Amino acid sequence: MNKESDALIFDKDKDTSCGHISVMAQEVLEFLRLAKGMTVVDCTLGLGGHSLMMSEVIESTGRLIAIDQDEQAILRARERLKGFSGRLDIVKNNFREIVSVLSDLGVKEVDAVLFDLGVSSLQLDDPERGFSFRHDGPLDMRMDTREPLSAMDVVNTFSEEELARVLWQYGEERFSRRIARNIVKARAAAAIQTTADLVKVIMRSLPYKHSRDGVHPATRSFQGIRIAVNRELESVELAIDLAFSRLKKGGRMCVIAFHSLEDRIVKEKFRSLTRLGEAALLTKKPVRPSPEEEAVNPRSRSARLRSIERLI
Numbered sequence: 067m068n069k070e071s072d073a074l075i076f077d078k079d080k081d082t083s084c085g086h087i088s089v090m091a092q093e094v095l096e097f098l099r100l101a102k103g104m105t106v107v108d109c110t111l112g113l114g115g116h117s118l119m120m121s122e123v124i125e126s127t128g129r130l131i132a133i134d135q136d137e138q139a140i141l142r143a144r145e146r147l148k149g150f151s152g153r154l155d156i157v158k159n160n161f162r163e164i165v166s167v168l169s170d171l172g173v174k175e176v177d178a179v180l181f182d183l184g185v186s187s188l189q190l191d192d193p194e195r196g197f198s199f200r201h202d203g204p205l206d207m208r209m210d211t212r213e214p215l216s217a218m219d220v221v222n223t224f225s226e227e228e229l230a231r232v233l234w235q236y237g238e239e240r241f242s243r244r245i246a247r248n249i250v251k252a253r254a255a256a257a258i259q260t261t262a263d264l265v266k267v268i269m270r271s272l273p274y275k276h277s278r279d280g281v282h283p284a285t286r287s288f289q290g291i292r293i294a295v296n297r298e299l300e301s302v303e304l305a306i307d308l309a310f311s312r313l314k315k316g317g318r319m320c321v322i323a324f325h326s327l328e329d330r331i332v333k334e335k336f337r338s339l340t341r342l343g344e345a346a347l348l349t350k351k352p353v354r355p356s357p358e359e360e361a362v363n364p365r366s367r368s369a370r371l372r373s374i375e376r377l378i
């Protein structure tokens with residue numbers, strides 16, 4: 067670990083993140099090898115935890131460009147970052163637009179890029195956003211609430227085959243067909259409008275009520291629907307190459323993925339850039355959170371970090 071990151075041990079007492087703990091923050095600083103004056107892009111601002119830590123390293127001569135498609139996240143993060151005296155641009159956009167975001171800001175190349183994929187606790191913990199099977203709320207799941215497609219549309223308008231594909235392909239749910247069949251049956255009687263309605267249908271479709279690994283039985287289905295609503299895999303697939311194209315020689319990228327589908331995309335993208343001789347792989351295997359971090363932040367458990375450095 068370099069000197070800068072040694073100095074930045076996460077201070078819970080100073081934390082204003084509303085309960086959100088940034089995943090593998092020390093590892094991110096270590097792999098990105100940030101220094102004073104650098105230009106950094108945080109493609110997933112969220113509640114600004116990683117951005118805040120990175121801003122403390124790049125200091126007042128640095129430039130931080132932070133992107134998120136969630137308006138609410140931006141409002142919270144802006145408040146957290148107001149002490150940063152360097153140049154700060156917070157942009158509400160999908161990170162797959164990184165090239166136009168940077169060119170609109172007149173930025174040609176950057177020293178580091180971070181993607182901390184998936185949803186934030188702000189999104190998960192707010193019942194109104196409809197991301198979680200733990201709270202009852204409208205079936206929404208849109209990270210960008212201006213997008214037209216919500217989870218309610220997916221659940222109530224997709225064909226049985228499309229639903230089964232979403233649950234299988236994006237949720238890796240082995241009972242996808244049964245769940246899809248029951249969704250179609252249930253919605254013929256009345257539209258499925260809330261997360262609790264959907265949980266009931268899912269539970270009815272599974273041959274078990276509690277899974278042995280402690281994972282809620284609706285986890286996979288909710289993941290699948292969320293990925294379809296936000297077209298998450300397409301965005302990651304596009305954005306990694308685009309972000310890499312804006313890295314300086316010697317610049318670094320870190321991606322934290324939270325499920326195998328995303329991690330597989332990152333792994334393949336990094337592998338092909340490495341094979342082409344354009345990048346050096348800094349993580350032969352994905353880096354996992356320490357047992358201490360997992361104990362403090364159970365949500366970090368599924369995180370996998372991969373990193374590359376641009377060579378040419």
Ligand SMILES: C[S@@+](CC[C@H](N)C(=O)[O-])C[C@H]1O[C@@H](n2cnc3c(N)ncnc32)[C@H](O)[C@@H]1O
Nearest residue numbers: 088110112113114115116134135136160161182
């Ligand atoms: C896990 S959170 C990031 C947490 C953040 N690193 C922190 O320390 O607070 C992921 C964030 O990325 C955003 N996000 C996910 N996919 C996105 C995309 N394609 N474009 C822009 N933002 C995205 C979500 O809205 C969410 O706020």
